[in-house]
Amino acid sequence: DTEVTQTPKHLVMGMTNKKSLKCEQHMGHRAMYWYKQKAKKPPELMFVYSYEKLSINESVPSRFSPECPNSSLLNLHLHALQPEDSALYLCASSPPRGGFGYTFGSGTRLTVV
Amino acid sequence: AQKVTQAQTEISVVEKEDVTLDCVYETRDTTYYLFWYKQPPSGELVFLIRRNSFDEQNEISGRYSWNFQKSTSSFNFTITASQVVDSAVYFCALSEQIDTGRRALTFGSGTRLQVQP
Numbered sequence: 494d495t496e497v498t499q500t501p502k503h504l505v506m507g508m509t510n511k512k513s514l515k516c517e518q519h520m521g522h523r524a525m526y527w528y529k530q531k532a533k534k535p536p537e538l539m540f541v542y543s544y545e546k547l548s549i550n551e552s553v554p555s556r557f558s559p560e561c562p563n564s565s566l567l568n569l570h571l572h573a574l575q576p577e578d579s580a581l582y583l584c585a586s587s588p589p590r591g592g593f594g595y596t597f598g599s600g601t602r603l604t605v606v
Numbered sequence: 607a608q609k610v611t612q613a614q615t616e617i618s619v620v621e622k623e624d625v626t627l628d629c630v631y632e633t634r635d636t637t638y639y640l641f642w643y644k645q646p647p648s649g650e651l652v653f654l655i656r657r658n659s660f661d662e663q664n665e666i667s668g669r670y671s672w673n674f675q676k677s678t679s680s681f682n683f684t685i686t687a688s689q690v691v692d693s694a695v696y697f698c699a700l701s702e703q704i705d706t707g708r709r710a711l712t713f714g715s716g717t718r719l720q721v722q723p
Contacts, residue, residue, distance in 0.1 A: 535713035543708055581649055595711055597651040
């Protein structure tokens with residue numbers, strides 16, 4: 494079983510909907526990440542949280558809003574998405590400085606209609 | 607500039623053949639980490655190996671082996687006696703510093719391996 498749990502596994506939403514993706518880890522990691530992966534492309538970094546503070550935002554549109562309520566949880570709030578935002582969204586966690594291992598969740602496959 | 611290059615987009619082999627997946631990286635860091643991940647059709651990223659920049663010792667794990675050469679900035683992955691279950695997309699990734707005390711993974715474009723029975 495993966496140690497990073499993402500819910501839901503699949504999500505279909507309309508362009509006017511508001512939804513949230515959730516990620517949870519219990520490995521004591523203090524860095525958490527959101528990646529976006531389009532079909533037949535590699536994962537691309539969206540956000541990095543370190544010690545529950547947003548440290549990296551890779552110029553992601555404001556319709557994606559991350560939140561880290563505590564050291565174990567990471568949310569991605571979605572609002573007014575476009576069909577081109579359809580992708581696999583992957584959450585990962587690591588020790589604070591990274592490099593020593595990144596554990597990925599199984600992802601949420603998002604379809605925007 | 608692309609930091610991790612996987613020049614092979616797709617490779618098709620017949621079961622029991624050996625196959626090598628190439629990875630070339632670029633970084634200015636003196637301390638960095640290289641990874642290989644496997645992504646089956648189900649989508650999850652499965653960790654295979656991590657290597658730090660100070661350890662050039664090659665590694666073998668069962669049918670898998672890795673060849674790290676700093677002189678050529680390469681970190682190649684070989685599967686010996688391939689099996690149908692090895693069919694997946696394989697990503698090489700580089701962990702480098704993006705901010706003071708913080709790192710993140712940058713992925714290569716991936717190599718799709720198809721092993722035919």
